[in-house]
Amino acid sequence: MVGGPLGPPEQQSSRGGTGVGAGSVTEHLLARLGHAAQYVGFEVNRELHRYLKEDRYPHLEIHHASADTLAKTLYGRRVGAAVSTLPWSLIARDTRHDILGQVQKILEPGGTFSVFLRMHCPWTPPMRELWDQLT
Numbered sequence: 001m002v003g004g005p006l007g008p009p010e011q012q013s014s015r016g017g018t019g020v021g022a023g024s025v026t027e028h029l030l031a032r033l034g035h036a037a038q039y040v041g042f043e044v045n046r047e048l049h050r051y052l053k054e055d056r057y058p059h060l061e062i063h064h065a066s067a068d069t070l071a072k073t074l075y076g077r078r079v080g081a082a083v084s085t086l087p088w089s090l091i092a093r094d095t096r097h098d099i100l101g102q103v104q105k106i107l108e109p110g111g112t113f114s115v116f117l118r119m120h121c122p123w124t125p126p127m128r129e130l131w132d133q134l135t
């Protein structure tokens with residue numbers, strides 16, 4: 001489920017998750033990481049963020065922030081893999097562009113960017129545009 005080869009724990013750097021939601025993808029990411037401290041998440045919805053931090057993952061670094069603030073929020077820290085479960089087809093074009101720019105800024109050289117989508121989304125115009133930008 002996780003994009004990119006994660007490699008053995010001792011070689012792993014941080015992983016960033018955007019649009020953490022209720023955390024089902026995070027659960028799989030954590031299973032592949034050597035330490036929970038390697039994970040950093042972003043969730044813009046206040047209630048979901050409260051649930052994540054207070055009920056589900058008090059020990060994880062999860063920011064109540066939009067993915068278009070990744071670089072600013074991480075203060076220059078970089079990650080080896082960024083994993084998105086963002087609803088790209090519903091996000092305005094300018095914000096999509098901003099988020100992609102932020103992902104580029106926070107990825108280590110050779111880092112990976114993985115995008116999870118629902119099956120009906122890849123053919124929507126916003127997603128076609130996103131694929132063009134990624135290739």
Ligand SMILES: C[S@@+](CC[C@H](N)C(=O)[O-])C[C@H]1O[C@@H](n2cnc3c(N)ncnc32)[C@H](O)[C@@H]1O
Nearest residue numbers: 019020021022023024025043044045066067085
């Ligand atoms: C499809 S859901 C993620 C589902 C998640 N993988 C789970 O297991 O519940 C998308 C999530 O992205 C969040 N989101 C939307 N726009 C965002 C943004 N600009 N920055 C961060 N999170 C965002 C939504 O609040 C929502 O929780």
